[in-house]
Amino acid sequence: MTNTKTGVERIYEYRDRLKGIIEAMKQAPEEQRNPFLEGVFTLVLEANEKTIDCAENKKPFISSWYGNSPEIYTSMDIHFINPVFDLLFHEYLTDLYDVKEADKMSLPDDICSLIRFGAYAVENRLLPRPTAIVSMLEPCDGELMLHQYFQSSDHWGGVPIFALDPPYGATEEDFKYFAGELKRMIAFLEEISGHQFDVEKLRKIVEEMNLQYELWGEYNELRRVTPCPHGSFSGSVPFWALTQHLPSGDPRATELIRMMVKDAEAKVEAGIGAVPNEQIRILWADLAPQWADLIGPWLEQEWGANVVMDYQGYTPYSQIDTSTEKTMLFGLARRSLHEVPMIRQGRGTVEVIIEDMTRIIKDYNINCVIWPGHMGHKDVAGSINFMQEVCRSLNVPLLSLTTSLFDERYTPLNRVKQQISEFFEAKGWKRVNR
């Protein structure tokens, strides 16, 4: 039987759910409203509407992945989707529906859950067929193979594809090579979309993004204060969505980040910490988990612990020189390869993990490192000895877990909490609620 689903049906579902949520948020009493979240949700909703418009009206749009310099797409007025962004966004709004459904796939369950979700979404036609695909081949084998899977799938097979080849190192030569890849990507995008690349438009976007990353940097500075003004993972999750998953350079996104900075600033000035009697300052040495909202509050309430920094939030994005097309592409190449979370830590040799861990522990007054041991991060699983050495040399305890950052069932949350509690107890920390 022919599958008649186009994939746009699911986007309508996302859109309608979000509309309802935003409507409900707006109806809350003024003092209970959260303008930051409302703002983020509105931008996601707009992206969904754009996807529907493109899919239904034959306007060009592409499937891409974070770290592929989305600034370029936006500057060329090409809408983009990430195959897993909406699915993850709605994970906890649908009682893990897709997470459970993905179990039915024939792919092995030791492949990264996130990567499996990407294959699941295409296999089950939960995304419309894009005009083109820009593949990311880093930081892991799963990512590379997922994009080959797309080519051999029924739904997306035959879609024109451009793959960005990542170098392994982080030298000027490496960035120049990747800038060349971005240049070739632009030529590909012009061909498939009919849209012309305009350096002035790119400059405008990059300048706005520079501002967003500068604000993010300021926000991170504020998280260094003891007590930390905001709770676990609170900047990293929305900021990554705003900068890498949604159309780039939107001044409204800049304002949302600024809103967080101002709030943190005010709390620092008032000496207010997100966790009363903050006793444990954690570095979560990976991306924020999808279950951040379940583990974060528990850490705070049970142990007076705050995840002060994680690798998703620790993004030492540098400013891009906007003087010429060449400088911008070079800067975007450096950002894509060396600054975007996960790619930064996972792509090349182990030095970056050592450097980041050392700097965060020192700069953020970290007294405990938790490595979640995400089952998809096989390269990091081969870096455990280096992490132990760093923690030992800085006299900070390291807890090594095994979890899936995207599927809380992999190691049940209660088990994770139990392991963390046993570790804290062994290190002499006392529960705060007893």
Added chain:
Amino acid sequence: MDTLKSNAMETFKQVVSTLHNPEVQEWKQQGGKVIGYFYSYIPEELITAAGLLPYKIRGVGSPGAAKADKYFTHNVCTLVRDTFELILDGKFDFLDGVIVFNACDHIRRIYDNWKSLENNHYLNFLVLPKKYGKEQLERYFEELSSLKEEIEKLFNVEITGEKLKEAIKLHNEKRQLQRKLYDLRKRENPPLTGAETLTVMIAGEVMPVAKYNALLKEFLEELEVKEGQKPAVRLMLLGGEIDKPELLEIIESQGGLVVTDYMAYGTRAIAYDVPEDGDPLKALAKYYFEDRPPCPRLHGTYQKRFDYIKKVAKDYHVDGIISIRLLLCDIWGFEQNDVSGMLKAEKLPYLKLETEYALTNAGQLQTRVQAFIETLKEVCA
């Protein structure tokens, strides 16, 4: 095999069963140096041209990964963990250098960890682009040029164009002989098993090539006139760096015969020769990166891979296809899945298997293969 007079197979078995094998020992006793490498995108010819012995590293004989656990958690494949245990045990101390490339997320961390050990070897890391393309071929060529310079400097040798051409010729001869070996398996009654073939293929990566070629010639002469038994079913095996003849013995113990493959130690390594004219380093780069049947890890090659698998299956009159994957391998996790649609369209029966490097699930493998072969027999009948 019992009827053969040549002791070639005995030699092959012997060199494959241990790491510091007698052929390597003899080479070292004569003052020769040995370069170990992981895996198929490191041109052996470059090492041979420097007067060194190329030696493909394996985890054979590993006692497990008790010590390696400190470096690699259980989320890393057992091939890497078991091999690293041997590294920690000093079993590769006979090597004079090691070359690693970014083959996969597991292997690439062997480089970082090995480098961190005290008294380590000379270690080189070669970067293989992740996609197929003109600019990427140039990048790979540059990598080979740097590797050549580094080997020259470190071992105080000059790798001239002439030496490279000689090495290419020598390795081409090896590939031609190995292709003859494979051609014998196209017969209705193949004179050797899949496990024996894999043993011969591995031997070619862990002993001096000239001697290997001489032995293989001798072995082929005898095989030419040997008649095997007609197998109940003819199988093709798909996989990556499968280097355990025991695995094929398990499969073949159930009544089928592995007559061909799509593996790193198999058809992928011998399908074509390196051109012997023109710039030899460029020829090597093009051969390894572009001409050979590719590894799934190279983006943009899936159609080429699938077409090659179909062709080989047809050439060897295959009845069924088995793919094997080491647990935790993402590359072969996807490849096993992706080829299934293509094989279904070709009406080729297909079985997916998973295992650990130490083949700890041998019984389960046997059961699954047995059921598959029974089905194939019914279809063939």
